[in-house]
Ligand SMILES: Cc1cc2ncn([C@H]3O[C@H](COP(=O)(O)O)[C@@H](O)[C@H]3O)c2cc1C
């Protein structure tokens with residue numbers, strides 16, 4: 001595996017299929033454009049999948065879990081132990097994303113990239129622990145270069161598994177107490193913005209907690225920015241193991257031709273980092289929702305992304321992406337199953 005695998009170009013989308021899909025949309029029994037975004041979504045999926053009849057029947061959800069040393073600074077409303085406790089909840093099927101994955105009939109897997117207190121093997125969890133969580137990014141790089149590269153590669157491995165099983169759509173989710181701090185710091189570095197613009201309450205900090213979180217992120221930026229000359233440097237110093245794995249999975253998805261539905265703030269920051277590391281992956285990333293975390297809007301705007309939903313969510317776990325899957329399925333069903341003007345003997349149609 002070349003050390004710079006993440007720089008290799010994304011798979012090409014299929015222009016002849018795009019033309020075919022556009023032409024079919026124009027022939028369906030509706031005024032052209034009347035299904036709005038559902039039309040462009042179907043065309044986009046057809047183009048990416050190289051299929052005149054696009055499909056999102058086989059949805060693959062991978063949850064990446066890891067701990068964050070920066071929780072020592074009091075940046076989360078919840079204790080670090082919740083990361084591992086939630087991993088057990090995912091295994092037991094009791095988390096929000098379990099419910100949504102069942103509703104969708106999606107494949108579901110869990111990846112442990114490193115908890116502060118390592119746990120015994122759990123059934124159904126891929127234990128790929130790289131480190132016992134990250135270091136405290138306020139005072140040192142969150143990861144070493146080797147750890148960050150390992151996490152990127154772990155994400156690639158996960159994506160390869162999904163692609164090998166014929167996934168039509170990949171959703172990456174995350175679990176890691178403290179990861180809104182890491183994601184905010186990374187986004188500030190990539191967008192050259194101060195913490196005040198992007199940092200939010202995460203799991204539910206009050207005003208005092210928020211002010212502390214802003215201060216911690218600004219201190220981290222002062223420490224690390226002088227040493228950040230590439231997006232990979234930013235990810236290594238300010239990211240997290242699960243964030244780096246998401247970056248690796250997103251880039252690999254584009255290289256192996258699997259469309260991605262990006263979840264909330266943390267996943268959108270991972271997507272931003274993936275695109276900065278490899279701009280060719282942009283076309284393969286669809287954005288599911290805009291959440292309540294105040295940094296999410298500016299990150300989506302920087303990506304010129306138009307999220308499908310806005311439900312005031314701030315959960316993560318891939319939950320917002322899972323909620324948008326029925327829209328994609330409806331877009332495909334309409335595209336594939338509606339009658340054309342000539343089939344239905346209706347006057348007018350595409351001229
Ligand atoms: C019970 C529980 C379940 C969750 N599921 C996702 N998160 C979300 O909250 C965390 C990030 O917020 P912060 O940076 O404020 O710690 C992540 O683990 C994220 O996925 C959860 C958080 C909690 C408490």
Ligand SMILES: O=C(O)c1cccnc1
Nearest residue numbers: 264265266291314315316
């Ligand atoms: O939007 C997210 O991804 C998010 C927001 C707050 C907490 N956890 C995740």
